[in-house]
Amino acid sequence: MAVTIREVASAAGVSVSTVSRAFTAPDQVQPTTRQRILDAAAKLGYSPNPAARSLRGGGTGTLGLIVPDIANPFFPPIIKAMQARARHLGYTVLVADSDEREADELAAIAAVSKRVDGLILWASTLTEDRLHELAGRMPLVVVNRHVPGIPEVRISLSAGIAQAAEQLKAYGHRRCVFINASRAELSRGKSIQESFEALDLSLSELGPYEPRFETGVHAATLVAAHDATAVIAHNDLVALGVLHQMANLGMSVPRDVSVIGIDDTLLASVSTPSLTTIRIDPEEIATRAGDLLIETIASTTGRTGQGLEVTSPFVEIGSRLIPRASTGPAPAH
Template sequence: MAVTIREVASAAGVSVSTVSRAFTAPDQVQPKTRQRILDAAARLGYSPNPAARSLRGGGTGTLGLIVPDIANPFFPPIVKAMQARARRLGYTVLVADSDEREADELETIAAVSKRVDGLVLWASTLTEDRLRELAAQMPLVVVNRHVPGIAEVRISLSAGIAQAVEHLRAYGHRRCAFVNASRTELSRGKSIHESFEALDMSLVELGPYEPRFETGVHAASLVAAHEATAVIAHNDLVALGVLHQMANLGVSVPGQVSVIGIDDTLLASVSTPSLTTIRIDPEEIATRAGDLLIDVIGGRTDTADSPFVEIGSRLILRASTGPAPTH
């Protein structure tokens, strides 16, 4: 038999109405009391009825998450973590894939927006004007995009990239390549170029391409042409493509070329060789994005000030980096 709201109220030592407010209007409940209610609900296995809440308040009880490529191993842990966080707060999550195409993203938004209370858009390909129009129509949070007036989860790669470049310099690398796989996210390339310039190291940029495994395969041949002894790829997926093609070309990693990815996906730790990468915590991203969206839905942010939260990064050392080859 399903757990009732009365059982949760009894377990938490509060009234039924307080339990209801904890899920439907959390800002009206004291944080300690609300946490006690959430703990009791989790312990008993209770979750609010989204359909009933929709009838009462006009909401759907659902959060939308649109990612550019669900096949990228970076995203499944984020989806899972966001679902867990949303469930704890009385929501479900509807996930869709834009396939990194503006037309597909627009079509997906049109379909999903009718069924959710708000949207998280990851690395959106839409113009700023279109995003502002969308934000005027419904609660919106963007990830890896900065648009004044729209709530944002900002992933800062500065620390991780600086650590990566220092690591390569310490190993004697002086000429490196960056495989750029994004036409919309400019901050990543900017941080990489600034870090190399700060240490007076040479950097050649390849791309921009699409952030796919095949991009790394294509770029691997160009790395040798530019005589680079190290590669920083846009993400782990691209870096794994580089590793794969280097092996096909008979190029030793890290003996002849060192390779660094970005994301720290599961595949990074099990590749051959294991991939040195810049870690971004998927659980932290999912939690902060979900919480920020719920705040926007509840009107607890001032979008005029472009509310944002920032997620940091750090270098994870593995076997794909080593000393620069001596000639």
């Protein structure tokens, strides 16, 4: 027999209306009370009924998430964690893939926007004007993209990059290459350049390319021309392409060249050699992005031409280096 909202209220020692607000308008409930309600609901196995909520309040009980490339192994753990977090708060998640193209992203938004209460856009390709127009029509959160006035989850690579530079410096590396596979407005090159220059490490840049395995295969053949002893790649997929091509060229990693990725996907730990990488916690991203969107939805008092009546929250996710076998001492010349 399904657990009722009254049973949750009784277990948490609050009213039924407070339980309802904890799930539908969490900002209106004290954090300690809300957590007590969530704990009671989890213990009893209670799950809000999105369909009933939709009939009462016009909502769908669904959150939208559009990612650049669902085939990238970085995203499935985030999607899974976001589904778990949303389910805990009484929502489901609808996922779409933009394939990092503006036309596809616009098509995905058009397809899902009427079926969700709010939308999370990851590294959106849209202009700021388009994003502001969209935010005026529905609750919106952007991830890894800064747009003034729109709630944002930003991934900071500063700590992880600094640790990577420190490791390479300690191993005796002096000449490094960054394989850039990000769009101009999302470029990681500047922060990486600054971190490496601070430690007197030379850093050449290749690209920009697309953030795919094939990019690493292509770029690996160019690394030797720069006389580099270390490579930092845009993400793990690119770094794995480098590892693959280095082996084809008869080069040894890390004896001849050290390689560092970014993301810490499952493939990083099982590659040969295992990949040193900068970790971004998928569960933290999923939790913070999902919570921020739900708070934005709850804070919405109307969908007028003036846009959402919310401030612009900002959440930052950190990073750290995960040392593995793909980095080692610089070769002696």
